Amino acid sequence: MVKLIYSPLDLDIASNNIIETANFLHSKGWTPATSSNFSQRLDNSYCAITVSGKDKGRLTSDDIMVVDFEGKPQHDKKPSAETLLHTSLYALDESIGAVLHTHSLNSNLLSILTENSSWRLEGYELLKAFSGIATHESAINVPIFANTQDIATLADKVIEYLHQNIPCWGYLIRGHGIYTWGRDMASALRHLEAMEYLIQCELEIMRIRGKK
Amino acid sequence: MVKLIYSPLDLDIASNNIIETANFLHSKGWTPATSSNFSQRLDNSYCAITVSGKDKGRLTSDDIMVVDFEGKPQHDKKPSAETLLHTSLYALDESIGAVLHTHSLNSNLLSILTENSSWRLEGYELLKAFSGIATHESAINVPIFANTQDIATLADKVIEYLHQNIPCWGYLIRGHGIYTWGRDMASALRHLEAMEYLIQCELEIMRIRGKK
Amino acid sequence: MVKLIYSPLDLDIASNNIIETANFLHSKGWTPATSSNFSQRLDNSYCAITVSGKDKGRLTSDDIMVVDFEGKPQHDKKPSAETLLHTSLYALDESIGAVLHTHSLNSNLLSILTENSSWRLEGYELLKAFSGIATHESAINVPIFANTQDIATLADKVIEYLHQNIPCWGYLIRGHGIYTWGRDMASALRHLEAMEYLIQCELEIMRIRGKK
Amino acid sequence: MVKLIYSPLDLDIASNNIIETANFLHSKGWTPATSSNFSQRLDNSYCAITVSGKDKGRLTSDDIMVVDFEGKPQHDKKPSAETLLHTSLYALDESIGAVLHTHSLNSNLLSILTENSSWRLEGYELLKAFSGIATHESAINVPIFANTQDIATLADKVIEYLHQNIPCWGYLIRGHGIYTWGRDMASALRHLEAMEYLIQCELEIMRIRGKK
Numbered sequence: 001m002v003k004l005i006y007s008p009l010d011l012d013i014a015s016n017n018i019i020e021t022a023n024f025l026h027s028k029g030w031t032p033a034t035s036s037n038f039s040q041r042l043d044n045s046y047c048a049i050t051v052s053g054k055d056k057g058r059l060t061s062d063d064i065m066v067v068d069f070e071g072k073p074q075h076d077k078k079p080s081a082e083t084l085l086h087t088s089l090y091a092l093d094e095s096i097g098a099v100l101h102t103h104s105l106n107s108n109l110l111s112i113l114t115e116n117s118s119w120r121l122e123g124y125e126l127l128k129a130f131s132g133i134a135t136h137e138s139a140i141n142v143p144i145f146a147n148t149q150d151i152a153t154l155a156d157k158v159i160e161y162l163h164q165n166i167p168c169w170g171y172l173i174r175g176h177g178i179y180t181w182g183r184d185m186a187s188a189l190r191h192l193e194a195m196e197y198l199i200q201c202e203l204e205i206m207r208i209r210g211k212k
Numbered sequence: 213m214v215k216l217i218y219s220p221l222d223l224d225i226a227s228n229n230i231i232e233t234a235n236f237l238h239s240k241g242w243t244p245a246t247s248s249n250f251s252q253r254l255d256n257s258y259c260a261i262t263v264s265g266k267d268k269g270r271l272t273s274d275d276i277m278v279v280d281f282e283g284k285p286q287h288d289k290k291p292s293a294e295t296l297l298h299t300s301l302y303a304l305d306e307s308i309g310a311v312l313h314t315h316s317l318n319s320n321l322l323s324i325l326t327e328n329s330s331w332r333l334e335g336y337e338l339l340k341a342f343s344g345i346a347t348h349e350s351a352i353n354v355p356i357f358a359n360t361q362d363i364a365t366l367a368d369k370v371i372e373y374l375h376q377n378i379p380c381w382g383y384l385i386r387g388h389g390i391y392t393w394g395r396d397m398a399s400a401l402r403h404l405e406a407m408e409y410l411i412q413c414e415l416e417i418m419r420i421r422g423k424k
Numbered sequence: 425m426v427k428l429i430y431s432p433l434d435l436d437i438a439s440n441n442i443i444e445t446a447n448f449l450h451s452k453g454w455t456p457a458t459s460s461n462f463s464q465r466l467d468n469s470y471c472a473i474t475v476s477g478k479d480k481g482r483l484t485s486d487d488i489m490v491v492d493f494e495g496k497p498q499h500d501k502k503p504s505a506e507t508l509l510h511t512s513l514y515a516l517d518e519s520i521g522a523v524l525h526t527h528s529l530n531s532n533l534l535s536i537l538t539e540n541s542s543w544r545l546e547g548y549e550l551l552k553a554f555s556g557i558a559t560h561e562s563a564i565n566v567p568i569f570a571n572t573q574d575i576a577t578l579a580d581k582v583i584e585y586l587h588q589n590i591p592c593w594g595y596l597i598r599g600h601g602i603y604t605w606g607r608d609m610a611s612a613l614r615h616l617e618a619m620e621y622l623i624q625c626e627l628e629i630m631r632i633r634g635k636k
Numbered sequence: 637m638v639k640l641i642y643s644p645l646d647l648d649i650a651s652n653n654i655i656e657t658a659n660f661l662h663s664k665g666w667t668p669a670t671s672s673n674f675s676q677r678l679d680n681s682y683c684a685i686t687v688s689g690k691d692k693g694r695l696t697s698d699d700i701m702v703v704d705f706e707g708k709p710q711h712d713k714k715p716s717a718e719t720l721l722h723t724s725l726y727a728l729d730e731s732i733g734a735v736l737h738t739h740s741l742n743s744n745l746l747s748i749l750t751e752n753s754s755w756r757l758e759g760y761e762l763l764k765a766f767s768g769i770a771t772h773e774s775a776i777n778v779p780i781f782a783n784t785q786d787i788a789t790l791a792d793k794v795i796e797y798l799h800q801n802i803p804c805w806g807y808l809i810r811g812h813g814i815y816t817w818g819r820d821m822a823s824a825l826r827h828l829e830a831m832e833y834l835i836q837c838e839l840e841i842m843r844i845r846g847k848k
Contacts, residue, residue, distance in 0.1 A: 149559050201321060208325060408668070413748075479826075631844055634844075
């Protein structure tokens with residue numbers, strides 16, 4: 001059951017989770033050049049999200065702000081340009097508690113190397129890292145959306161895709177990066193690490209066998 | 213000579229060894245998305261093992277539990293689903309003191325790239341890292357088992373393989389990862405590092421020369 | 425508006441920025457074997473720059489010196505042999521506040537793999553990391569200069585290129601490395617990280633698709 | 637001028653240098669599975685060297701011992717099996733102050749991928765990291781020796797090669813690793829980093845262009 005009204009402590013916890021996760025993702029090299037943004041749900045109407053353009057290896061609590069689910073800032077700070085890609089997920093599905101977006105080289109690369117509108121991941125044990133998957137004898141589709149600077153339209157396309165109820169733990173934006181989410185920050189991070197790992201597996205197979 | 217009954221200090225030492233090793237393996241990126249599990253023998257009947265599903269870069273002593281060699285938990289905690297792959301090794305061979313399992317990308321990748329049921333490593337100086345090997349003019353076989361969610365059956369297949377007395381320091385599970393062991397945690401870690409290094413060598417040769 | 429006369433505090437801040445940035449770039453492996461050099465503008469006539477030949481992961485404030493924009497040392501220390509490649513940029517454009525030069529393997533590699541005098545980067549979201557670029561539907565040219573030990577002549581060629589007013593955030597020296605700059609140290613670092621990322625993307629595409 | 641008799645302080649300094657360097661090389665992943673060994677000259681007759689078989693990321697001063705230049709231990713400790721490959725260099729040339737040997741994957745890989753008895757490195761700016769080289773318009777030969785467990789014979793072959801007075805800052809042992817040296821620990825490390833960088837460049841060019 002999602003809270004109706006978040007407390008100051010909820011915001012502190014969300015800030016700490018975001019900063020700790022950002023430090024880890026920065027250490028992996030997945031947040032180059034101040035890119036990437038991260039958020040955590042606070043309650044039924046608000047989330048905490050990184051402000052625009054900070055080095056993700058040096059975030060402080062001042063770099064986290066509150067927005068409502070239409071992306072409206074609750075302070076005098078500038079949220080990430082891609083805020084709607086976070087908030088529309090919270091508005092859609094109350095089981096989503098955290099959203100992570102990085103510009104990892106591998107997610108970017110896979111999206112460029114295929115012209116298809118999704119990528120299939122199949123047969124890996126690590127698929128079990130995705131909530132609800134219990135065996136490696138599974139396959140998932142990772143949708144790939146065209147990049148655009150019109151974030152509202154992209155957010156609509158993502159929500160439209162999710163309304164089809166195809167199981168989905170994240171998506172790629174071509175030439176841009178990856179979005180993932182989970183019921184809490186730990187789940188979102190587990191999903192992101194699994195996506196990154198499986199995408200790298202696919203790329204390494206291409207490097208050795210040639211592109212399929 | 214293996215202890216008959218472990219002391220509280222033995223459990224503390226095992227927990228510390230497991231956590232320290234987990235931190236190192238996590239820093240290498242070999243334990244993605246809360247995967248991987250690690251254990252250390254306590255005595256003739258019990259081992260300490262990681263609980264199910266924790267981030268391997270953030271383990272605390274609360275995340276280590278005791279199981280007997282049939283995998284039965286000695287606390288109210290959930291052991292890793294793959295516990296039998298650890299305990300059956302301790303039950304088989306009293307010279308095994310620690311078991312390490314990771315989902316490293318390279319071990320996974322090699323197992324996918326070959327259809328053979330083993331991989332031969334030959335001629336490398338680093339083969340001398342495996343206990344009992346004294347010259348690079350050696351070759352070892354790393355068996356590769358099919359992945360399955362039926363862990364009891366997989367454990368039986370591994371033990372059956374080991375009963376053949378072919379020298380063996382570890383094995384791969386296809387599309388899944390690697391298991392290694394040693395007489396103590398330091399030996400198990402040395403074997404794991406050597407396996408990872410030699411597997412990466414084989415993959416890099418494929419990247420440059422093409423797959424053999 | 426650039427200061428006319430720098431204060432001791434300005435030098436302290438510049439030293440700290442250079443050391444902090446050097447530690448980060450060293451941790452990335454971009455400053456091998458004591459190579460690379462970094463500088464920050466102090467005022468209208470002077471900049472702080474790394475001395476010659478120190479390990480870039482162990483700089484102290486003693487390893488930072490002041491030179492004027494003709495590269496003349498203001499202390500009894502030996503500046504980097506490539507000092508003029510820094511100071512001529514400050515003399516050319518007062519909006520340049522920091523200059524970073526590394527020998528990163530990828531920048532070196534790309535410069536060797538092409539015979540062209542520039543490399544085009546196009547269509548990536550991360551192009552927006554370069555000051556003034558607002559959409560991924562952009563392309564930039566990174567000029568590639570021949571390597572030489574005659575730094576004064578190379579500095580002239582760079583300035584001549586920049587006088588053409590083609591948008592430029594950095595350049596490569598063939599078989600050598602990369603130069604980037606920005607209005608302050610944070611911008612220069614953001615530009616360097618973006619260059620490295622985009623160059624690596626191009627190299628990875630070559631690795632999979634073959635060289636174009 | 638080399639000391640005739642080393643002091644306890646000299647040994648402390650050598651131990652600290654070796655441990656600090658080992659930690660850095662371990663963090664790079666160049667010392668897998670307790671491999672690799674490092675030494676520093678103490679005086680005209682003795683050097684400090686790592687004992688056999690320790691994890692190079694966890695060395696303490698207890699893991700450093702003194703041997704004479706015929707490899708004879710001066711304590712009740714077991715020196716590395718490859719001690720003669722260090723001490724014969726000190727005996728040959730009094731300008732050698734430190735020797736570093738790692739099993740880095742890239743040095744191993746290059747030695748396997750060629751059948752030639754040396755590898756030529758040419759045209760790179762980073763060649764200037766080798767003492768005595770002042771321009772990128774240089775080329776050096778890195779000799780490659782066959783691997784053997786007969787270290788005395790290998791040491792003789794290395795010394796025989798060096799007696800030819802071909803400029804040499806290090807060599808490879810096929811399927812094994814790399815040896816480098818310098819007038820002090822900082823120089824030896826700079827040479828090692830430069831070798832690693834240049835070898836990786838050559839391998840990356842092979843990955844993209846195919847093996848020459």
